[in-house]
Amino acid sequence: MKISIKKFNTFNLLFKLLLSTCTFLLNIACSESKLPKYVELKDLRVLSLVADKPEVNPGSSVTVTPIISDINETSSLNYIATGCIDPGVSLGAKATCENSSSKVTLAEGSINSSSNSEMAENFTGQAPSFSFSIPNSEVIFSSRSAQDQFNGVAYLLTYEVNNTRGEKVSAYRRILVSNKSSDAKNLNPVVNQIFSQGNALSANAYPLNGIYTLSLGIDNNSFQSYEVQLTNGDIETRVEELTTTWFITDGSVKYFRSSQLDSNEFTAPETLPSTRKSFLISVTRDSRGGIAIKRICGGCN
Amino acid sequence: MKLSLFLILFTTSSVLLAKTFTYQGQLLEKGTQLPLKEASIFLLPQKLKVQTDEKGYFKFNDLNEGEYQLIINLSGYKKLEKQILIFETNGNIALQNQLYLEKETYLAFETTVVGKKQKRDQTQKTLTQEQFLSMPGSGGDPVKAVQNLPGVNRVQGFSSQVVIQGGEPKDTAYNIDGHEIPIVFHFGGLTSVVMPEALEQVDYFSAGYGAEYSRATGGIIGLKTKKPDAGERQKKSFFFADNLKIGGLFEKNLDANSSFLISGRASYVGLFLKEIAKDNEDFNLTVAPEFYDITSVYHQKLNETDDFNFIALASRDTLAFVLKEPLKTDPAFRGRFYNETQFYRLIPSWSRKLDSDRNLKVSAGIGQNQLLVDLGEQYFNLQSDVLSLRGEYEQRFSPTWINQWGVDNLYGNAKVKIKIVQPRSEGGVSNPFSTSEIKERNVSGKLTNIGLFNRHELSFSDWTLIPGARVDRFKNSNETYLSPRFAIKNQYHPDLLLKAASGVYYQPPEPQEQDEVFGNPDIKSPRAIHFSAGFEKDFREGSLEGITWQMQFFDKWLDHLVVQSSERVSKNGVLVDQNYNNKGGGRAYGIENQWRWSNLVWDIWLSYTWSESFRWNELVPKYKHEYDQTHNLNLVGSKKLNNNWKVSSRFRYVTGNPFTPVTSSTFDSDNDVYVPGRGNLYSERYRNFYQLDLRIDKKWILDQEIWTLYLDIQNVLNTKNPESIEYSYNYKDKEFVSGLPFLPAFGIKGEF
Missing domain, CATH: 2.170.130.10 (TonB-dependent receptor, plug domain)
Structure with a gap:
């Protein structure tokens, strides 16, 4: 069959037209948003609420360390923490203890630059910790099924923090309360180091002026296997998957979250800002309440 | 008058001294090649006239050598005038030639509907x-x-x-x-x-x-x-291609009593998307979006009273991609995504005219549905075999009383493997998937919905009463309901029909709403009570030009609606997740209008609906429904132009949909997401929607084929209609996301 040049050109034109339409649609779908980016630390943020034990027995004591950031704050922050039996947050209930009969105020106070060393550094890092006790089994396991008691009943912890500029952030986390043996309970993952180009970064070795491949030195035991009881009573063994969120005050990162041991790419600023310090923070989660933090500070001594 | 001469081949009809000739041929419709019967053909100046036979053949005998003018003037077709020259060429013998008449207007590859269809259902x-x-x-x-x-x-x-x-x-x-x-x-x-x-x-x-x-x-x-019927041509085919897909249809009469059609379409836009997306930093498109569907119909007239019909239908969609990082708004979405949706149905049906007053029709829908969503760690895999049975027996007891009995059953046998989070949503605002618990289910189940109905049509003078009732048995929820239905119409004037209808309706709960893990086994079927009343007025008074107007008021009350619940309830002394309850209710009412003005060239529709729709539940007394659209106007107009051009346009104006504002957020430290805090449900609205669409069709009518080129442009004015909201990670800031932009679609069709 003979195909004339004219026909071929028509086909070419049609092809280009289709390609243009698809490109146009894809560009619309993937257009860059002007909304604030998750990774950028600017306003008051709670980055995580780290519990020393993410899964405990009834009646156990737990210490929680909030990780917050408010690089523009110069004076102080106020906070209040409350606890109660989880009203059903995973079912869509509002994460609040307001109407709960088990509501307890766990901690309350002010944070200033002398509260601890990290708060002195642009209010970015560990805030003052607080401890509390989980209700005993008669209370927290009341009317709960054997499956719930094995998989864990949640104790809700809410944390509200506000700054002098009128910003307020509410956060919550759940402490899992189960009757599993201690060695089967969830532990926080352990992140030993942040590596840049394969070299471990010390706490104040903030990279500058370049593009760096970042990775995490995660302890092998951090990828815990754990058991879940299914509705039919069967026990299923699962293995944790770790997800790391990256936060920065300057420069940019290629991915704002990375999975397992995946690396990330950090485009560092040329110099440190003169008015404040710079931070690179990784928050690694095991999706069961276990959390590990690493903070690299530029300009800290 | 055309001046071109047509050389007509001829046959020698006699060997008389004065030689005469026969001119014969076949008259066909241009493009479709349908034979035109009983058409008069004139030869001037002798004023000779013949008529075509059933197959369009004609014959002029005893013509002398010379020049003639052929004229065909058939209603609905363009007049054909040709000059023909008849002369002897070496005593040659020849057959006839074919003449093609071009229709005034051509439709597409359409089914020709003859006569006005009688609507059985007044809401139809x-x-x-x-x-x-x-x-x-x-x-x-x-x-x-x-x-x-x-x-x-x-x-x-x-x-x-x-x-x-x-x-x-x-x-x-x-x-x-x-x-x-x-x-x-x-x-x-x-x-x-x-x-x-x-x-x-x-x-x-x-x-x-x-x-x-x-x-x-x-x-x-x-x-x-459609019932396959290639008409006199015995077979016909159709082909199309547009910027999304390609396909075709073939239709053939097997003999005088049986015929079939087969059609198929496949998408190819995915190939382009894959090419464009290959350098995308956010995801890899591993399987481009692809779909195909096949539809086949076989019809056989078994005898004077029996008809057999067989439909085969299959459809498949696939899409796969890999996210290079978890979604910004929800880390639960990460890694690979694969979706495959397919189903097929085989629908044999048999109808018999038992006698002049009794008819029977039975049909079955046999098939399989399959849905697979694979998100790596999470998945949803459903496979179900489906059998639906319909049967209807109609008996005319008297000229004024028709009775119908029927069955409408649906059976299913499903295997479901699920491991997925149960999304939580209220007021159209969803919580991030990460905040919900991952649940797992591996279950087989049966579905049995049995329906029996009885309907009467009683005519008294200008009045027609249509009482009916239906009994539905939903075995899965162990419910049996009697649903009365009633309609009435009055032909108040030959051009004015008054009508009203009412009924009770039950809708079985969704399978996941009844599941003991994902739902609540105690969930019952939502109920609706409908009422409608209106009229149909025809202002045309028998002419082909003029206005028709249909107006209808509707009112629907809804109760036992299934709503999500975040409560835990005590069951056998243990707290269990309620997930859903039946504590929702609602009401929707409005007035619909449709005006239509048409003549041979113009066709203009104006649809306008005013309506309100509310919902309520145990926590919120009354709120606007997601689809509460106070004003909904559609103006559609088309004009047929010369040379088979057609231009049509649609303008839409709709009140902006209500949405629930997000007024606060709480950071979920366990999952690294913010959970939205909702304001009053559906208390704000998107900006009103308006859009203008344009379509241009051009047909080329060749003797044995028809080609159509069309351009269908959605949103010609590129209006930025806000359709959804994109929030910042902490819901403090938001951007409205516009819907369809200026979107041209073009295609070509060929009919042979």
Whole structure:
């Protein structure tokens, strides 16, 4: 069959037209948003609420360390923490203890630059910790099924923090309360180091002026296997998957979250800002309440 | 008058001294090649006249050598005038030539509907193939075209689901020739799963629909396949290609009593998307979005009283991609995504005219549905075998009394493997998936829905009463309901029909709502009570030009609606997740109007609906429904131009949908997401929606084929209609996301 040049050109034109339409649609779908980016630390943020034990027995004591950031704050922050039996947050209930009969105020106070060393550094890092006790089994396991008691009943912890500029952030986390043996309970993952180009970064070795491949030195035991009881009573063994969120005050990162041991790419600023310090923070989660933090500070001594 | 001379071949008819000749031929319709019977053909100046026979053949005998003028003037066709020259060429013998008459106007590859169709259901609105194929803005899609009818709410963005009279998408049931199908669109709204040219019509049943259908509190969309019939040509075929897909249809008469058609479509836009997406930093498109569908119909007239029909329908959609990082808004979405949706149906049906007063029709829908969503760690895998049975026995007891008995059963046998988070949503604002618990289920189950209906049609002078009732048994929820239906109409004047209808409707809960892990086994069927009243006025007084006006008031009360629950309830002394309860209610009412003005050149539709739709539950006394659209106006106009050009346009104006504002957020430290805090449910609205669409069709009529080129442009004015909201990670800031931009679609069709 003979195909004339004219026909071929028509086909070419049609092809280009289709390609243009698809490109146009894809560009619309993937257009860059002007909304604030998750990774950028600017306003008051709670980055995580780290519990020393993410899964405990009834009646156990737990210490929680909030990780917050408010690089523009110069004076102080106020906070209040409350606890109660989880009203059903995973079912869509509002994460609040307001109407709960088990509501307890766990901690309350002010944070200033002398509260601890990290708060002195642009209010970015560990805030003052607080401890509390989980209700005993008669209370927290009341009317709960054997499956719930094995998989864990949640104790809700809410944390509200506000700054002098009128910003307020509410956060919550759940402490899992189960009757599993201690060695089967969830532990926080352990992140030993942040590596840049394969070299471990010390706490104040903030990279500058370049593009760096970042990775995490995660302890092998951090990828815990754990058991879940299914509705039919069967026990299923699962293995944790770790997800790391990256936060920065300057420069940019290629991915704002990375999975397992995946690396990330950090485009560092040329110099440190003169008015404040710079931070690179990784928050690694095991999706069961276990959390590990690493903070690299530029300009800290 | 054309001056070109046509050399006519001739036969020697005699060997007399004065030699005469025979001129014979066949008269066919240009493009379609349909024989034109009983057409008069004149030869001037002798004023000779013959008529074509059943197959369009004609013959002039005893013509002398010379020049003639041939004239054919047939109603509905362009006049044909030709000069012919008859002379002897070496005593040559020849056959006839073929003459082609061009129609005044050509439709598409359409089914010709003869006579006015009698509507059995007074709530029924029908779009014929001719209407939906050329409807601007719907790309020739039969179900998308339904969006232009009054009472149909506009859905947002790329979705094309039909929301009827303030209901929800899931309150609309779709069927093909009376048998339910699981999906009606490829990829939720791209295009229907049946090739439009294989359909004769699409029917839309709204508030007050009759006893033949049920299990939908909103209404019914019924697709009706065409009866294969290639007419006198014995076979015909059709081909098309547009910027999304390619396909074709072949239709053939096997003998005088049997015929078949087969059609198929496949998408190819995925190839382009894959090419473009290969350098995308956010995801890898591993399987480009692809779909295909096949529709086949076989019809056999068994004898004078029996007809057999067999429909085979299959559809498949696939899409896969890999996210290079978890989604910004929800880390639960990460890694690979694979979706495969497919189903098939085989629908044999048999109808028998038992005698002059009794008819019987039975049909079955046999098939399989499969849905696979694989998100790596999470998945949803459903496989179900489906059998639907419909039967209808009609008896005319007297000239004024018709009775129908029917069965409408649906059986299913499903295997489901699920491991997925149960999304939580309120007021149209969803919590991030990460905040919900991952649940797992591996279960087999049966579905049994049995329906029996009885309907009477009683005529008294100008009045027709249509009482009916239906008994539905939903075995899974252990419910049996009696649903009365009643309609009345009065032919007040030959041009004015008054009508009213009412009924009770039950819709079985969704399977996941009844599941003991994902739902609540105690969930019951939502109920709706419909009432509608209106009129149909024809101002044309028998002419082909003028206005028709249909007006209808509807009112729907809804109770036992299934709503999500975050409560835990005590069951056998243990707290269990309630997940859902039946404590929802609602009401929707409104007035629908449809004016239509048409003549041979123009066809203008104006649909306008005023309506309000509310919902309530145990926590919120009353709030606007998601699809509360106070004003919904569709103006559709088309004009046939010379040389087979056709221009059509659609303008839509719809009140902006309500949405629930997000007024606060709470950071979930366990999952690294922010959970939205909702303000009053659906207390704000998007900006009003308006859009202008344009369609241009051009046909080229050749002797033995017809080619059509069309351009269908959605949103000609590139209006930025806000359709959804994108929030910042902590819901403090937001951006409105616009819907469809200026979007041209073009295609070519060939009919042979």
